[in-house]
Amino acid sequence: MAREKVVENYDVIVIGGGAAGLTAGIYAGRARLKTLLLEKSLVGGLATYTNEVENYPGFPNSPKGEDITNLMKEQAKKMGVVFKLTDVKSVDLEGEEKVVETFRNKYIAKTVILATGGRPRITKAKNEENYLFDKGISFCATCDAAANTGKTVVVIGSGDAAIEEGMFLTKFADKIIVSVLHDEGKMDCNEIAKEAALQNPKMSFMWNTVVESFEGEGHLDTVVLKNVKTGDLIPISCDTCFEFIGYIPNTEIFKDQINLTPQGYIVANEKMATNVEGVFACGDVVEKWLKQIATAVGDGAIAGFAAEKYIAESECFHDIILQKEKPGLTYIYNAVDAPSREFLTSVKKIEEGLIGQVQVNRVDVYKSTGLADRLNIKEFPAVVLTKNGKIVHSFIQDFTEESILREVKEII
C-alpha cells in the first residue's frame, strides 16, 4: 500500500522547529540557501510550554515563550524558509546527498541540521498515561503553578529542576510534597537549593520513595508512593503531580548514524558539527551545559552558519579543486608558517612555466582545514595533483619545485 513519495531537493533541511531550529533556519535562509524546516507538531518547541520568559535578552516584559518563537517563525518565513509540519520517519545522513523521509515525501539535501530537542522523562508508573499534561501530571511549574494556588501538589525528583521548580511552586501552592528516591537528607540538586528547600515550611519530603501508581476519576487526585526499603504504599491526595526527573533527547532515529552520549544527546563540536560530514546539531538535543532559549539561539546561529560554509566549501571542492578541464595542482599550506609562505613563489613559478596547461589552486588551512580534509591531507604544506577530477599524486611536506614539476609533466 506504499504511496509513491514525492522527491524534493533542498540545500538545507532543519529537523525540529524550536528556538534552535528556527534560528538555524533564519541563518540558512538569509544565506540564500533553499531551506526546509520539518516540525512534527507545532512550531516553537519547548519554549511554548513556558508562560513567562524572564531571561531571554531583548524581551523585558516577560512574554509567553510562544510569542518569542512565533516572531522567530515569522522571521524565518521572511527569509524564505519552507515549513512542513510532519514527523520525520527516517534519515540517511552519510554521503554528500542526505535523505530525510516523511510519510509523503523524500527530501534530498546537501546538509542537515538536527534540532529535535527532547521530551520530559516519565516515571512509567501505573495509570500515568491517563493523566499526562492537562489531566493532573505536569512537567512545567511555570505553566501550571498559578492553577495550583492554595492547593496541594506532589513533586517527583530531587535534581536541580525538581527542587528549584518546587521552591517556585511554594509561591502558589499551600503544600508541596516531594518524593525523593534517596535516603533522608540526600538530594541530587545543588547544596544551596537543598538547604533552602529543607528550610521551606511549605515543603515536605517523602524519602526512599518512588511512584507506584496514579489514581483519580478523570483527573488525578491521588499519587500512590512506594517506600523502596519497606515496600509500604503511601497514598497522597493532591491536585497536581509535577514530574522533574529529566529529559530524553529525541535522537532515536539518528542513533545508528550520529555519535551520541550514553544519555542519547548528540555530540557536537564548537562549530556544531557532528561526526558525520555535513550534519550539524543545535539546541537541547546537543550535549551541553545550559539549556535555555538563549543558548539554543546561539548554537542555532552557529549551525546555520556552518551549514552555509559547508555548502560553499563543497562547491569549491567540486568545481575548482576537482575540476576536470585540465590537470590540477593544489598547494595546501598554513599561512602562519613562513617557509610554507615562501614556497608560494615556487608555486607561482610552476604556474607561469606551464602557462594554461595546469589549473593551480592555493588553499590556506589557517582558518579551516575543511578542503584539506576532503583531500585527505593532514600535514602541511602539501601538494595534490589531480587529473579528470581524481587525485593522482600527493606530496606531503618533503618536496621541491623540481620534484613537483617532474610529476606535473607526467600528467600533462
Add this chain to the structure above:
Amino acid sequence: MNEVVLDCMGEACPVPLIKAQNKLKELALGDLLIVQIDHSCAMKNVPEWARKEGYNVEVEEVDDGEWEVIIEKTK
C-alpha cells in the same frame, strides 16, 4: 488509495474535528483525508487527535491562517 478533501473553512471547533473523525471512518486503509481549516484551534486539535490515533499526519499552511491537515488512514 483515494484522496478525499474535507472543506471545513469557516467552521469553529469542535466541528472540523468531528467532521474529520466521521469522514475518516468512511475511508479505506491507505486513503488520504485532507481537512481544510481556517480556525487555529482546529489546527491543533485535529492533528493531535490523528496523531494520538496513530495515523500519519502533515499540516501545511497553504495561506496565512489557512491550513490543510493531511491524514493517512494507516489502520
